[in-house]
Amino acid sequence: MYEYTQFYIDGRWVDPVTPNTVEVENPATEQAIGHISLGSAADVDAAVAAARRAFESWQFSTRDERLDLLKAIAAGIEKRREDLAKAVSDEMGAPMALASGAHVNLFAGHLQTAIKVLEGFAFEKRDGATLHILEPIGVVGMITPWNWPLNQIACKVFPALATGNTMILKPSEIAPVNAAIVAEIMHEAGVPAGVFNLVNGDGPGVGTAISGHPDIDMVSFTGSTRAGIAIAANAAGTVKRVAQELGGKSPNIILDDGAFARSVAKGTTGMMGNSGQTCTAPSRMLVPHARMEEAKRVAREAAESVIPGDPKGNATIGPVVSKAQWDKIQGLIEKGIEEGATLVAGGPGKPEGLETGHYVKPTVFADVTNDMTIAREEIFGPVLAILGYADEDEAVRIANDTEYGLASHISGEDTEKALALGRRIRAGRVAINGGYDMNAAFGGYKKSGNGREWGEFGFHEFVEIKAVMGLPA
Incomplete structure (x- = not known):
């Protein structure tokens, strides 16, 4: 003790x-x-x-x-x-x-x-x-x-x-x-x-x-x-x-290129890390409308590879921190279903065999629109929302359509294109393909x-x- x-x-x-x-x-x-x-x-x-x-x-x-x-x-x-x-x-x-x-x-x-x-x-x-x-x-x-x-x-x-x-x-x-x-x-x-x-x-x-x-x-x-x-x-x-x-509600713009599937998979598992309890987590994944079905398939497979369980064992993620946090997350998952998002993986309730502990199923929603609650509120759990965009201008508009501005993510093969998009995003950080630097400034815009x-x-x-x-x- x-x-x-x-x-x-x-x-x-x-x-x-x-x-x-x-x-x-x-x-x-x-x-x-x-x-x-x-x-x-x-x-x-x-x-x-x-x-x-x-x-x-x-x-x-x-x-x-x-x-x-x-x-x-x-x-x-x-x-x-x-x-x-x-x-x-x-x-x-x-x-x-x-x-x-x-x-x-x-x-x-x-x-x-x-x-x-x-x-x-x-x-x-x-x-x-x-x-x-x-x-x-x-x-x-x-x-x-x-x-x-x-x-x-x-x-x-x-x-x-x-x-x-x-x-x-x-x-x-x-x-x-x-x-x-x-x-x-x-x-x-x-x-x-x-x-x-x-x-x-x-x-x-x-x-x-x-x-x-x-x-x-x-x-x-x-x-x-x-x-x-x-x-x-x-x-x-x-x-x-x-x-x-x-707080944060960070976008992750997935570029339409040869790295698409890899970017979706990495973005999904990245969202689940630390049981989704990260303020910079890539919680809003933006994909081209034409590749939404592919994104669903890849994200489902990636989410199913994330194994919740005993922190002292070989689990990928542990529980969320408290019953109050679990209740909040469950309410937002239910809200996503109620508002018409497509449940791709996970969902309400605890994972099978984990009745004790504040465990949340790794959850993915697709066909999300940016006016839905799960696209607006910081969930702070292992819950990913996938939104579609028509072109890169719309992707930037959706990315910026939030009261938050802590971080953003851009994933794809063309780093120069990613940089150009990053310059247009109103957030304190832009991580291109997971870029990370201990000397980089950390902080946010807006709320x-x-x-x-x-x-x-x-x-x-x-x-x-x-x-x-x-x-x-």
Whole structure:
């Protein structure tokens, strides 16, 4: 059992001001695997006070001091890889191969990227008689989700540390254990007291206290658009910076060429990864009307190759994270059927033989129109919608016809054509044939948020710009 009923504040584990213990569930077994405490505004006050004190000195730490600390954290991650992977698998249902692979590797990878960026990052720039200085913004409140928990912690904590900030992290109460292990790693690495603080809790109890706190200079949030709007509204009174990475309904334009079948198959299985619980997932597949029947056949075969099951076994995907999430997905699957989409694979209910656990059948709908609910709402489960297009102009129009703009995908043989289409898509990312880069900016347009994470772009989110004028030219 995981027992993390204390918070990490000011370099030590402390009891909550008001005890409030809740269970952590394994979504594959529906059984409790441990307990955490839910914090309150009083716990946030204590963490902020510690972070504010620590900022007085940490803001003036040198590049070498920060590099040494990040490298010590990297060594700690390597020692705790197995613990991190097991926690992610236990609390959010990722198969062990995925948990020990992508989940932990992204966490470690973002740290290595931060180290490389910090080595050459220009904190000062002389422009004639003016010196521009990039300084840490101050105390940062960080609110992270359950779907890629380690990845989102890494995208916030490591750039903030590297640029001289102090922080309070509130991980998702649904998947909090991995964050507690991160706190242990930070402590062992020698992070100065108060620089990194961890307070568990829910949105109303801790998230609201963080976003509205007058002594927090910035909030970095990853989660739903609904929650992001509430956080921004609550933060407005203190005029703090708010960086948001929110929802997505990403198009995947399949070009009409010789790679069509391969692109459809890859897009289908790609949608199912992490049980569809990825904000950049290619959830709207766009295919030429003339090849819709071919797309149905290929997508059906690809979906049937995705095997849900025990995360500790050889399953392709595990359960979704909770009963509430399962219920939401089932409702949207039923809505797709009700609105007239063609059910190609999967459908309502649990996969055969998996009555225990929050398992969802890998599901594909075709003949979807962009006004259907399953084409508009972020399902956040292993459910793909296939839409038809008449020509590439219509494909772009459909791709952009969404309130989201986090990511997009284009698949086919002609990368120059894909680039031309990508320039016309209103989204923060365009992945051509699955292209991936740890240094690439990550963030969205429209209701998918604001600000950017990853690589050097992530560093700029956590700094203020000071202009010192009147120097000798």
